[in-house]
Amino acid sequence: MREVWGDGGPEAAAELTRALADALAGGPAVLPLSSKDPGAKALRDAMKPAEPIEPDTAVIIATSGSTGDPKGVLLSPKALTASANATHARLGGPGHWLLATPAHYIGGLQVLLRSLLAGTTPAVLHADGFRADDFADAAAPVLAANGPRYTALVPTQLTRLLDAGGRGLAAARAFDAIVVGAAATSAAVRERAAEAGVSIVPAYGMSETASGCVYDGFPLDGVRVEPDAEHRIRISGDVLAHGYRLRPDLTADSFADGWFSTSDRGRVHADGRLEVLGRIDDMINTGGVKVPAATVERALTAQPGVREACVVGLPDAQWGEAVVALVVAEGTPPDVEILRRAVRAEAGAAATPKRITFTAALPLRGPGKIDRTAVREALLTSEISD
Known part of the structure; x- marks a missing residue:
């Protein structure tokens, strides 16, 4: 195993x-690792570098x-190159890339790999x-290069470019x-990007699929x-990992007969478009x-004045x-009762939030993912006030 700290x-x-x-x-x-991540050493140790690969x-x-729980996703040359080549085929051919997300995560690592396969040198945003x-x-x-120009961002980065305008937004448009x-990229952010002339491709995937494997809803x-x-x-194809590092039990639970079972709920529409409905454990x-x-979150973020929302279940003596x-x-918080009525109309009475709290920013973990555990703990301990 070759450890690469960055x-x-x-x-x-x-x-x-x-x-x-x-x-x-x-x-x-x-094994890519971040020298700036306080938890990286524990992840490295969990991978047991001295054990055979x-x-x-x-x-x-x-x-x-x-x-x-630390996990090591095992990716073969076939899976990695299948993902990179399929991405280029969908976007418009091999091109030049800007690395704008951490390379020890699969999304950033794939930017480097796509550049490698394209024979180009990526630019890097520190x-x-x-x-x-x-x-x-x-x-x-x-x-400034000839040919297709690409980058990969998380929704938070895209939102900051849309908010800032100026040179950053002009670059994004190019x-x-x-x-x-x-x-997930909310409908509101998609609309803002379209209105601003920014060509975005929302992607769904994970480390186990060697990065995004569904682009704008279509595999x-x-x-x-x-x-x-x-x-x-469930997902199948050459992009799949072949298991988890030293965890045959987890591998058997998630990978079977050429399929990977995700932790997400979804449905496929008649035109073949995948709609992700949320995580299994977020019910x-x-x-x-x-x-x-996720249903409540979509109803909330569809309302004027709402930029982001995270919905969790908290223990309740009456409701469980x-x-x-x-x-x-976005600016002045909208009226709570208007938001609650909107959710009730969209998702039913049971989905109507018993409490809506406003905050300046949602806690994040990893590359732009909302930290639901931190949200839940903060609300339970009243660290975030109404």
């Missing part, structure tokens, strides 16, 4: 790219996931906060495509998506009625669980 800068990206090239050619499996492994993505002017500066060499992943070439009888999303049982948190929402407003 600080988010260009030199680290170049070192990781060289390690990837070597791994694809049959060299040691790569599972066959056909080019990259191990170490993640604590949504449960906090992973030290995110500012619109810095994005514009980092994007300049990519936008990309042929911006893949937006790691977390990439070679990918199949099929919810099971309980609406759990709230309130008064005997099961309410998907109470539906509670933490909301980021």
